[in-house]
Amino acid sequence: MFAAIGRFTYAFRYTIIAVLFVSIAATGVWGFLGLGAKTKMNGLYDEASDSVASAQVTDKANGREMQPDILVLIKPAEGKKISDEDVMKAVAKTREDVLAKFATGDDAKLNPLNEKDPQESSLSYTMFAPGAPQANDGLYKKFTRTDADGGTWGFFTLPMKSADDTQRGKDWVEIQKPLMEILQSDANKATFEARVGGLVPVTSEVTEGVQKDQKKAEIIALPLVAIVLFFVYGGIVAAVLPMIIGVLTIGAAMAVASVMADFTDVNLFVGPIISLIGLGIAHDYGLFMVSRFREELDEGYDTPTAVRRTVMTAGRTVVMSSLLIVAALACLYISPLGLLTSMATGALLGVFIAALLSLVLLPAMLGVLGPRVFALSFHWFLTIFDKWNLPLIGGVIHWAAEKTGRAKTKANIEAGMWGKVTDAVMKRPKTAIVAVVTLLLAICIPIVGLQFGGISQTYLPPTNETRQTQDKFQELFPDNTGQPVKIVFTNASDEQIKQVLDEANKIPGFTHSNPADPNSARFSAATDAVSTAKGTSDKLVVRGQEVSVRVSNGSMQDPNDTKAVGEAVAALRSIKMDGADPSKGVGFLVGGMPVLQYDSIDSMISLLPNLMVLLVLVTTLAMFLAFGSLTLPIKAVLMSLLSLGSTLGFLTWMFVEGHGGDLFNFTGGPMMAPVLVLVIAVVFGLSTDYEVFVISRMIEERAGGATTNQAIRAGTANTGRIITAAAILLACVAAAFATSDLVMLKYVSFGLIFALLIDATVVRMVLVPAVMKLLGDDSWWAPVWMRKIQEAVGLGETSLPAETRDGRPLSSVKPASAAPGKAAPELVGAGAPASATRAPAAPDDGRLHPPSNLPDVRPARPTPVGPGPRRPGPPPGFSGRLELPPRPSAPTQRPPQDPRSYQQPVPGRGGPQGPGQAPGQPSRHRQGPPPGPHGAGPQGPRPSGPIGPGPSGPMPRQQRPGGPQGPQGGPQGPRQPYPPRPQGPGGPQGPRPQGPTGEGPRPQPGRRHSED
Incomplete structure (x- = not known):
């Protein structure tokens, strides 16, 4: 495939x-x-959890007006306190201006506030709400704090209208700039400083x-x-x-x-x-x-x-x-x-x-x-720097070129x-x-x-202004994190609600409603979740059942402490309500932002x-x-x-x-x-x-x-x-x-x-x-x-096929297929023995050069039984130089190497070559080719001639003039020197053409040839 x-x-x-x-x-x-x-900013919560179900119930019941999506932290101007009358009035007017601009009309982004019970219903209804009992000490203690420098702080919250997380984020981006213009107007700067935080701004x-x-x-x-x-x-x-x-x-x-x-x-x-x-x-x-x-x-x-x-x-x-x-x-x-x-x-x-x-x-x-x-490549850059004569940079390029040589x-x-x-x-x-x-x-x-933790302001960098506001709020108001744990009661009677809240108030990890009183309740009284301002009835259809919904809030001491939240939630869910009947919708759910994240x-x-x-x-x-x-x-x-x-x-x-x-x-x-x-x-x-x-x-x-x-x-x-x-x-x-x-x-x-x-x-x-x-x-x-x-599946590793350099399969190449004067096809890859290595290319010029470490894969040649034939003497008129056939052309992928670095070829290499070998190249084995069946090579024993081991048998010796009993004495007369080595186009060290007997190029006299 x-x-x-x-x-x-x-x-x-x-x-x-x-x-x-x-x-x-x-x-x-x-x-x-x-x-x-x-894209959307959703998918943060487990849709099958009770906390998501409780959120859906409360959102459907009250239209989200109890959700503290946006937090506005108030710091009075220098020399003023949060309880000063001018500060209180300025903050109340500012909040009214915000609601008038963004909580009215068909394109309202904020929810209109429910004024039914400003003291208990939500963090939105603080002492800054119109008509709130601003002199009430309980409200003042709950919604104001004094920092280490003696300055006083207050806050109010704003609910977003949309129930979709992504849409709330888009709405916030739309109103953020005009909202900040109202909060930080010149008139307000003389009275107080407003900072914005909350879950929606953090998420945005x-x-x-x-x-x-x-x-x-x-x-x-x-x-x-x-x-x-x-x-x-x-x-x-x-x-x-x-x-x-x-x-x-x-x-x-x-x-x-x-x-x-x-x-x-x-x-x-x-x-x-x-x-x-x-x-x-x-x-x-x-x-x-x-x-x-x-x-x-x-x-x-x-x-x-x-x-x-x-x-x-x-x-x-x-x-x-x-x-x-x-x-x-x-x-x-x-x-x-x-x-x-x-x-x-x-x-x-x-x-x-x-x-x-x-x-x-x-x-x-x-x-x-x-x-x-x-x-x-680096070599190309090298020519530029050499031309400009920049030795230092050129030296670096030389080094890099050597290290990244491609072959x-x-x-x-x-x-x-x-x-x-x-x-x-x-x-x-x-x-x-x-x-x-x-x-x-x-x-x-x-x-x-x-x-592990859920999404919070800590995921923003410490320098982010929204995170700094949220950090300051949690430092000043740890009991009013804006992310309460909610107990959502459905179709529960007053007695059932009281029984559950009595047990819930005994669970550690929650803050007291009155920080100064350790005996005060940890959960608020359950309030009706249905908004009378929207004209709804006291009944709500949830999961096909008509139910009444009431909610009690409690604040975790550290809502980001996953272990503490988990222990508190497990304790709450383990409470057994008397007379609970899920088939009739009688029971309670535990929810709120900390529980959603948990x-x-x-x-x-x-x-x-x-x-x-x-x-x-x-x-x-x-x-x-x-x-x-x-x-x-x-x-x-x-x-x-x-x-x-x-x-x-x-x-x-x-x-x-x-x-x-x-x-x-x-x-x-x-x-x-x-x-x-x-x-x-x-x-x-x-x-x-x-x-x-x-x-x-x-x-x-x-x-x-x-x-x-x-x-x-x-x-x-x-x-x-x-x-x-x-x-x-x-x-x-x-x-x-x-x-x-x-x-x-x-x-x-x-x-x-x-x-x-x-x-x-x-x-x-x-x-x-x-x-x-x-x-x-x-x-x-x-x-x-x-x-x-x-x-059977067929996903196993497969070896590469045996093929020549031009992609022909090895089976199509016969040992005798090389025509005279042409190189035999080169075999590469899997066509060689398993230990064959691949042909290198010199790292200095990127060209391919004949290797020196490849195996001998020539076809077997019969080993002579008796002495080899005598080599005929020089023909009449021999002038010391033989007429040579044209030199075989080298493969186009392997241009000839510089004669100074080319290795002396081994004689007798004229047949088909092994993997990565050019014609006439030596074996890769230092001690000769791989052992044959008789331990002496692929063709059996190979006796040595007078100048070293021959490629496939004894090297025939040239006859002296005069025949067997030459005139110069001895059985064959004095030995004649070999004719001078022909100089082929490859230079004195280049490949030599085959001799007249077809046995390959002759070695130089008196020189042994390495198989390396």
Whole structure:
């Protein structure tokens, strides 16, 4: 299938590029511009919880006039007190002006206030309400405070009219500026200062911050990633390709999300998640694809073959990787919270579209570019600086060009840093395992202090004015947080209500109605929730039943303390009402903002075990179908859990304990549960993602015949650099989002950065080879019946076909197919023995050069039984130089090397060549070609001639003039010197044409030829 995709993308490359570029560019712009207006700030609560049901009952009963959505904090001017008559009148008039402007008419944004019971009904009806008993000491003590400096403060609240969270946010944005103009008018400034807070302004600040931070992060991420890609590839063209895939991924995902928003609710966090995950994953997949394509070109394949082989290898791995991440993200759809499912949708769209474009569009672009993918490299910059005679900058470019040289043999890579690290790890695997596991478990320790919380002002930066107002209010009025716990009674009698409230007032954690009296009630008397101002009856239809609704409020001492709220809510819900009858609607519900948040957190915590089980099962199944081993998926899951645990420990240490808060502009505190669950799924998916890349390369080596230890070493060393580069790319994107002012985005960003750096280095490059070294061949174990299922499904790794450089199958090439004067087809890839390495290209000029370490795969030639035929003497008139046939032309992918660095060819190499070999190249084995059936080579024993071992038998010796009994004495006379070595077009060290006997070029006399 992947071979067919590769051929298709190359054959229709121009059509694919035109169609996808035009369609994604058009729809992407539309989606990017229109998605923000369609998203909503909803999905924060569990719709099946009692707290949501109680909110629906009270909202339907009273039209939300009891909801303290907007908080106005009042500070009298210098030298004045809140109790001064002019201050009281000015505040009362200001509130009347606000209500007259925004609470009347068909387009009213605020609710008209219920004046039925200003003292008890709501925090909105304070002593500033018209007609309120302003001299009442109880009201004054309840709604005023004195700060440490002796100044007095007061407050009043305003309810929003809309019952929809998103609409309330939009209404607040519309009235915010004119409302502030009324509150902060010149007349009021002489009397008091007004500050605005409350749940709706806080939520609006979060919404605005999400959209602003997304744009800022994208502006930072793109150039940062471009710089990293340039240094990874050593060229501009290759670096631009993954960036194109990243930008198109964001555009396409935004367009799809915008269409989805027309049919279902989509949370506003979907946009940043698409940018963060989609951009990072697209760059990673682009890196894997482009790197493999360059590797295939370096081996000498033509462009169509290189494209096809890239899709068959890197493309297949990209697909398996994306399926694993998508499967992990899909597990989040079991969550009851719309916020979490929306974020999962954004991440899923980013991963899926990035994989699709990397599999279809990117190969098409590579097919158009071909070898031009190496253009505008460091070498090109080097010519500029050499021309300008800038030695310092030129020296830096020289160094960078050497480090990023595009052609490296497999031996070069395995001899590099990652090969040395792998060697060290495999020598002492137990030591490596103990060291890494101990380190990661130590990082996991802070998890014991992990705390969850709902949305609050603490998610805004400390410098935000709305947050400062809310912090000041909670400092001054801890018993009037504006977020009371509500007991909503339905069809309950006075006796039943009294019985429940008597027990509720005994529950600790709530503030007293009179702070000065420790014996005062913690809950207010239950009041009728039906608004008489709206002319409604005393009965309300709820869930098909006609009920009466009464509400009692109580304030938590710390509504952000999830543990305390949970204990209080559990105690309230455990109260047994006498005569309760759910079938008749007689009972009570516990709700309010603290309870809404607690129920959401509780649903997330109860979800985690099921989520982890589902993640493990899906990952294990997918990896088994991909690799055919049961050991590998189990090992991968355990290591992913270790990476995940260390990441959660780091996040707890940083964000709950508050380390680094001053540096990164956040306040430590409980973490938002849905965002943390998203981090768990993404980190787990990425961990298995990198495992797929490492294991895929190991299995590719195994398919070529390598032993387990050889496969571990080769797979780890060959993927070490590219996986580290991919992790750095995704970490750069995450770092751009870490500049966000919102702590929720910082959770995701810092979690990804830590997980990537730990997983791609310590875990994948140290722990994986160490564990597999100890497992040995058991790494590939699976029960026979399971392996049969895997083979039937057909998702196992496949080895590359044996083929020539122009893509022809090996079966179509015969050893004698090379015409005289032409080179035999070169065999590469799987056409060689398993240990064959690939042809290198010199890192200084990017050209391909004949290798010196490839096996001898010539067809077997019969070994002579007796002495070989005598070589005829020189013909009459011999002048010391033979007429030579034309030199075979070298493959176009392998221009001749500088004669000063070209290795002396081994004689007799005229048949079909092995993988990556040009005609006449030596074997890769230092001690000769691979052993044959008799232990002496592929053709059996090969006796030595007078100048060393011959290629396939004794080298015939030239007869002296005069025949067997020449006139010069002895049985054959004195030996004649060989004629001078012909000078071919390749220079004195270039390949030589075949001699008249067809046995290949002659060696220089008296010189032994190395098989190196």
